[in-house]
Amino acid sequence: MQLGVKSEAVRHTTTPRGPSIHQLYALPVPIRTYPLPTFYPSNPLSLFHVLYTWLAQVVFPPVSEPSTVYQGVWSPETRSVHIREAESIRALWEQGFFGKGAFSRSEPNWFKREQARRGKRADHVAEEFTNKRREERKLMKWDRARKEQEAIERTKQQEAWVAPVGPLELLSLPNSLPNASALVNGALTPANTSGISSAGEAGFVPFPLLNGDTSRPQTPVNDLSATFSNPLSEDPQECVKRRKSVRFCPSVQSATFLLSDPPSPAPGLLPNGEVHDYAAANGNPLLSGPSDAALAALVSGQTSSKDSSEIATTDIVDKEHLQLMPEEAFYLVFALGALSVRDPGSQTLLTVQGLLKLFRQNSYFPPRMTGLQPDDPFLIHYVVYHHFRSLGWVVRPGIKFGVDWLLYNRGPVFSHAEFALIVMPAYTDPGWQGRQPPQRAWHWLHSINRVQATALKTLVLIYVDIPPPFGEELDVSTIVKRYKIREFIVKRWLSNRNRD
Incomplete structure (x- = not known):
């Protein structure tokens, strides 16, 4: 095989x-x-191209536009x-990005998302990748918070260790001399040094007894891990101040949390509709995260065979x-003539004047007749809206x-919005x-x-000069021409960027 030549087996096959x-x-x-x-003018042959196109349109005129008039129904509940x-x-949507899907954030693709979720569609929609990245980011933040909490607990355990200060405690250290017990006035012999170690292992080492006083305080030594490792083993009466009980409603069981717990991810739903049981999977409801099986199912979107078979048998509507x-509907009706709106009760078509009056009345809350x-x-x-749509935005x-x-x-599928408008009457x-x-x-x-500077958008104040009062007998074109628009861009002044 020569260099630079790829065989058929090496070439990657791309899906259509x-x-x-x-x-x-x-x-x-x-x-x-x-058009x-x-x-x-520098190319005389372009004149023949213009004449040929004009004659072709005169002899064979194109279809009058709009070729299709879409049907809509006015909804007074959602306005x-x-x-x-x-x-x-x-x-x-594809010819101007008009409207919004009722079950979608912007593009009406709920049907595609539902088909992909049930395995009836080979490709995927953008929302699936977005939700997957959000879940992965959420789990990553939860794991980072858990590790930070564990590091804090280890630091607390190390800082809570009390240095030995008593003579008997010093003798119990591994570096103590076997004959150092003679320094305590003969009160301790090498024969009973093993008792000190056992006392230290038990959790407390007493101070040296003076004049037979047995009420001296005791110092904890090495049994701190038992205190911090398992918060559930503590006495409930001692933990009342450290716990917070939340009761959402009388029919829901109250939930108890520790103030030192790391934030847990929100209980999301698996593709089959079940809720993750992190506590039951890992055994510790306080510092437990999602198990490996739950994490894999959450990220990959796998479902059980039983649930997937049930979902596959149902038809998607x-x-x-x-x-x-x-504003969008009136632009399609008045400016383009590509939409007709019906009254929900009588199912009659609304005229442009009637639609203008209806929209003006419902722009107030409650509607003003x-x-x-x-x-x-x-x-x-x-x-x-009409001004900027006419300019091609x-x-x-x-x-x-x-x-x-x-x-x-x-449009939204090509790039983010460049300008943010605030409409103000003048x-x-x-x-x-x-x-x-x-x-x-x-x-x-x-x-x-x-907010706009954080979102990399330019704020524009739109001042609309309001004309004097007019009668309702004027047509829509005359009414719209009476308004004037002034645009002012607002930017943050920064001393290190705006020196000149």
């Missing part, structure tokens, strides 16, 4: 993969556009629009639906980081004279900015 994420998430919105190619068809759910926020104003929470947040809710919106360059119009925006404390802004 699906389409790449760049192909799955190629469309930024659920509509398709057909003309770019014309370059969101629900999408229940599986194809519509995947389409809205996809119960997850997609939840669209009111009358007295709607231009500074309604829905209008302010939707204007910001992927806008997602930012409640996880304490802000209103998060801006992604292409009453700059003379018609709002005397109207003040909600006051924000300085420590609130500092806390939010600190």
Whole structure:
């Protein structure tokens, strides 16, 4: 075999993969556009390419967009629009990252996770690897805390050893001379030195008796390991102050903990639904961690044959639906025309004006049927959402980081969010004279900015200029055009980085 040439047996076989994420998430919105190619003045041939594409679209016009209008139902309980068809759910997520799975953190993949958990799917989902890493990290922290606790206990035992100070205690040491007993006025002879050793082994060595006084204190020597090694062997009355009893409810048995115990990992569920019994497996409920069998089952996700056979026989029903926020649903209805929303009671389609009024009413808690104003929470947040969506950003809710919106360059599957937005109304119009925006404390802004800096995001304050009051007879386009947006980036000033 020549160097640099790999045989067929050495080559690694790779499993077939699906389409790449760049192909799955190629469309930024659920509509398709057909732009003309770019014309370059320095290249005259590009003009023929533009003319050919234009003539092809005139002779054979493409399908009008949106080609598919998805169906949704308004949910007054959750104040969101629900999408229940599986194809519509995947389409809205893959074409713009709209909505959130009801049983998922973000991407609606509960059905895939359930199939992988029951062994009906060969590939895995990202949440499984994330949960596996979290469990491994949790067990590693627990093992580190256990080792630290054991080191503290050993240090306590070493520090609790009392140095011998009495003559008889000094004579009991292994380096004592056999005839050193003559130094104690003949009170001790070499013949009875063995009794001292036996007394020391028993746990206590008495001080030398003076004038027949037998009430002298006794000094512990070497029996400290029995005191610290097994806390369960102590007298319960002596351990009352060191224990803490917690009773959660009258029907649950009270749990007793030692204050010196290391933190134990949270009782997670095995894939078969059983709870780990660490105490029964290792014998010591105080300083016992998960056994090797439980750890292996926890990390690898193995299940018993009986439970796996029972799970495999049951059919899996996809119960997850997609939840669209009111701003996302209204953008799909008004800006793109790719969604229609039905009333849950009458099952009639809601018009754009009716949907705007419904969302404005439910932006208050409790819902406000009358007295709607231009500074309604829905209008302010939707204007910001529409503005950044029109600029090509992927806008997602930012409640996880304490802000209103998060801006992604292409989407959550490609990179983390770059900017965090906080929407603030501004009453700059003379018609709002005397109207003040909600006051924000300085420590609130500092806390939010600190969180974003820790998460490697840039905080942006979005001021929305509120227009004067208008009537409900105006169309949505005219209403949205009356709002103006101003953007201010907030950064922490550091003396060692901002010297210039």
